Amino acid sequence: MQTEIQPIQNINNANHSQNIPLDNMETVVSGIRPTGNLHLGNYFGAVTNFVKMQDDYNCLFFIADWHSLTTHPKPEDIRKSAYTILAEYLACGLDPEKSTIYIQSDVKEVLELYLYLNMNAYLGELERVTSFKEKARKQPDNVNAGLLTYPTLMAADILIHKAIKVPVGKDQEQNMEMARKFARRFNNIYGVEYFPEPQSYSLAGKGIKIPGLDGSGKMGKSEGNCIYLIDDAATIRKKVMKAVTDSGPTEPNSQKPEVIQNLFTLLEVASTPDTYKYFDEKWNDCSIRYGDLKKQLAEDIVNKIAPIREKIVEYSSNTALLKRIAEEGAEKARISAAKTLSEVQKIIGFTNI
Numbered sequence: 001m002q003t004e005i006q007p008i009q010n011i012n013n014a015n016h017s018q019n020i021p022l023d024n025m026e027t028v029v030s031g032i033r034p035t036g037n038l039h040l041g042n043y044f045g046a047v048t049n050f051v052k053m054q055d056d057y058n059c060l061f062f063i064a065d066w067h068s069l070t071t072h073p074k075p076e077d078i079r080k081s082a083y084t085i086l087a088e089y090l091a092c093g094l095d096p097e098k099s100t101i102y103i104q105s106d107v108k109e110v111l112e113l114y115l116y117l118n119m120n121a122y123l124g125e126l127e128r129v130t131s132f133k134e135k136a137r138k139q140p141d142n143v144n145a146g147l148l149t150y151p152t153l154m155a156a157d158i159l160i161h162k163a164i165k166v167p168v169g170k171d172q173e174q175n176m177e178m179a180r181k182f183a184r185r186f187n188n189i190y191g192v193e194y195f196p197e198p199q200s201y202s203l204a205g206k207g208i209k210i211p212g213l214d215g216s217g218k219m220g221k222s223e224g225n226c227i228y229l230i231d232d233a234a235t236i237r238k239k240v241m242k243a244v245t246d247s248g249p250t251e252p253n254s255q256k257p258e259v260i261q262n263l264f265t266l267l268e269v270a271s272t273p274d275t276y277k278y279f280d281e282k283w284n285d286c287s288i289r290y291g292d293l294k295k296q297l298a299e300d301i302v303n304k305i306a307p308i309r310e311k312i313v314e315y316s317s318n319t320a321l322l323k324r325i326a327e328e329g330a331e332k333a334r335i336s337a338a339k340t341l342s343e344v345q346k347i348i349g350f351t352n353i
């Protein structure tokens with residue numbers, strides 16, 4: 001198919017190219033680990049917000065490839081996986097003319113800030129982070145220091161651009177608390193009001209958690225319960241039709257058990273308010289047929305994803321374009337990062353005598 005994707009023209013003339021935030025624009029930063037294809041959790045929890053925020057904020061969105069090293073990916077996969085997410089970002093509507101889009105490992109300044117923040121991060125607090133405890137339990141043979149200091153690297157990603165808003169899903173709450181704590185601690189230690197305290201952000205006004213279709217918990221790559229943006233219609237239909245349900249409501253207006261609430265949560269993000277209302281009424285008067293709900297949900301997901309999927313295929317095959325976008329994004333991100341880093345170095349005391 002002939003590509004309809006616009007080449008990025010005049011990128012160097014765009015407002016954002018110097019990465020000087022317009023005075024009234026707050027800075028937004030977020031990233032996703034390249035540990036597989038994007039799924040509906042990433043999409044509704046994070047990327048839809050990225051896309052909507054591009055016009056109103058100074059946005060920087062990156063691919064967190066250093067974070068993915070905690071599980072030791074193969075060398076030949078590192079760059080490929082980053083480009084997969086880059087292609088998917090673009091397919092979802094991230095626009096390099098509006099946002100700075102880069103690969104984390106292309107901006108080395110982040111590492112120096114990571115080191116400084118690590119000097120003020122304490123073993124006890126890092127060990128108490130829930131995701132660290134969970135991962136340490138799941139991979140007892142690989143409880144590495146990178147896993148332990150995951151939250152300081154994430155704080156460095158955010159603070160290196162002095163971001164105020166961070167669009168993330170609900171599962172990142174504790175990491176965000178740590179980022180605020182590290183910002184506050186740095187300011188206190190050096191007696192400066194330097195780093196702003198970054199806040200999690202969702203346009204819906206609440207942290208979003210997209211559930212899996214297997215009955216409990218969140219949709220996640222390691223849970224193996226994902227619908228991917230790259231899934232075709234038949235795959236999506238099959239996955240949705242297999243979603244766990246129960247034997248149906250026994251009295252009117254009863255509370256939905258978790259497995260059913262999960263389907264309604266997906267309806268809420270993927271379908272229209274009318275569709276949601278229709279099935280909610282059916283639930284409440286006990287006439288609901290889960291087969292109908294699943295069929296409708298599957299079609300609504302297919303319709304949302306089909307155009308994205310097409311674009312993923314197009315962008316993925318255009319390595320030259322991806323390379324150019326990554327290079328130009330890194331260049332812009334480095335300007336912003338270098339500014340912060342030189343100020344931080346001065347605050348810490350790395351100045352000429």
Ligand code: TYM
Pocket residue numbers: 029030031032033034040041042043044045046064067153154155157158166167168169170171172175208209210211218219220
């Ligand atoms: P990661 O790669 O696990 O997930 C990327 C984004 O997708 C969101 N997400 C979900 N939201 C709702 N429901 C779900 N089921 C679901 N699954 C994933 C996540 O909340 C996240 O927003 N630590 C981050 C990556 C990172 C980062 C950062 C984020 C590194 N540095 C700086 C923001 C700022 C992570 O592991 O995301």
